[in-house]
Amino acid sequence: MKELKIFGVVAFFTLFLYWGVEPFAHSQMHKHVEGHGFTYDGTADNAEAAARVALAKESGVKVKEAEATAAAKKTFWADVARISKLKGNATAGEAGFAMCAGCHMDGAPNMGGVIPPKLDNAGALYDKNYLIALIKNPAMASNVDHKYADPMMHPMGSVSTMFTDDQSIADVVAFLKAKKSAEMTNKEAFDQACGRCHAMRYAKTSQLGDTPKFKYKKDELSYQVKILEEQDLVKAYMGKLPPDLSMIIRARGEHFMETFVENPQGHLAGTPMPRVGVSKEGYEKVKAYLTEIGDPSKPAREAIGPWVILFFVVFSALAFLWKKEKWRGHH
């Protein structure tokens, strides 16, 4: 069949073209960052620190500092691993949690750049090791220690004066895991993990949460001013206003989003964005919400797609029969 042979040639070159401009080009254009399944044990941090030591040695600048940071990170994550193995006492942790609630409460004001999140779902939303690391040293845990000469300068830096021994950290994390793991909606997961810095205008939320409807223009405007003031505080803390996340799920690939949320420094070295430490289940909820807002047609596409394709399969079959009929006797 000559026509099939010609079709084969056309199909081959078309697929080859596609391969070259899509999978191949993208594999060459972007840095590949390996994911680690939303577990936090400092592997990436230690590797980054080691790479920085090598770089410093090469240029001969600030070698001592780089080595000190690498050593500190190693010790820090070894400590985290040790605390993780301790058996936490949730009842004892409840007393410790009272200290957290001083800042982490409903309607808390901006403190040092961001509004402290509510912790009602923290046990489910965040990974256990990450919570331990965060209470031990927030700057180190969120991998933005390069921003702080003194870890106490981190907005949550004072936590290290509240939980001074390993057992108290293990206890409060046990409490969070046992008592603060309430089921949450996808939106709640997003609001707590991302929404305090990132607005999402397609979902009508800002850094202050859902934008209410106002009866009077005056009230609406004064709320707008409040948003701007909050954004200024976040901007001052972050260096720039973190981007609106309405369309981020389509602007970045799934793999990028996952690995970026796990460890922002892996893709964007030096970024002020902290690692938020979501657990695997927590991230699934965040991703579902980003998809719901940024790619709302997904369910409709999946529902209609097969029928449209089926229509054209039947159409082609009928057209083929018609063609056969019309060409009868022509050859």
Place this chain on the structure above:
Amino acid sequence: MAKFEKANSINEWMDQRLAVNTLKKVMQTEYWIPKDINFLWAMGMVLAATFGILLVSGIFLLMYYKPDVNLAFDSVNYTIMTEVGYGWLWRHIHGVAASLVFLIIYIHMFTGIYYGSYKKGRELIWLSGMLLFVTFSAEAFSGYMLPWGQMSYWAGMVITNLFSGGSLEAYGLVEWIRGDYVPGDAFLTRFFMLHVLLLPLAIIGLIVLHFGTLRIPHVNNQEGAEIDFEEAAELYKAGKVKESKVIPFSPVFLSKDIFVMGVYFILFFYLTFYHFQFAMDPVNFDPADGLKTPAHIYPEWYFLWSYEILRPFSKDLGLIAFGIAQVIFLALPFLDRSPNVAPASRRGLFHIWFWIMLIDMLVLTFMGKLPPQGIWNTIGLVAALTFFALWIALPIITKSEKKL
């Protein structure tokens, strides 16, 4: 006024006033197409259908799109995608069709080159076709500006910058085109007008011309054989359809076209529903930001080969090379000096020329997207030089071609 008899049917009534029966004969049942063809001959109708889809989906999108730098992005990504019923479907159809139309154009073009369908008598078919390619390119580029994402903005910046003419430094011309120092509101509204009015009008006019140019020289066939169409048509009309070398456009030729279209639409809607990412660059889902250059700026895949001809040379040389590459295909009927109308496989050296040209353009396309560094640069330069070498070689090898 002419004298009109009482008509006995609607058809007769129409025929008296509009000669519909004659029109039907001339345009369909007695518009003769060679019988010796394959499915590649259906690409013209596939293109017409795809253009129709672009037009219809475009009309739906036009109802909700807002050409304003402050509103454009959200009107596309929020209003159309979320609030308008099936707005997402029209948008994905429009995006996928805009990409696929170029795939089919390239297949159509290379079919013409392979079978020598631009040769003596058929030059105008080729020229009007190439003009369509140019206007489709302009249409694609202007449409790419409209969502006002990062790629829209930066592609607009890069392409309009080309008009500064390298060392001529004609920045005044660039500003005149943009209506501003950088792409802004005037730029967007101008390209909006071009995309939805002037260029579609030009395309429709050129399609009519393209069809018209086919009429006298007739469509080519698989062997490039010269056919006495009148004699063959008489044979067909006398019922000797097997002996006749022609078929009527409608319904015989059309029945095959419709089947090919059906198969094409399976692919089309598979891409629309499940695999549209290739036609809708993720970077363009970030809103335009004049203070943040994306890490990689590259055009859509169908412009990559000419982009790569621009890139490996110095500024002025690159621009000249780019300019030549844009128009050189127009000269094909005049650079091919061989009198043979035959498939490339029977034309000796030209056969080799054809496949090298095809592969070279694929290589240019691949390199055009990759970051310009290391080995990619060298490959790109060699491919660009090969492209020009092929065009210089064309008149020489075709001149010495043996007459078949």
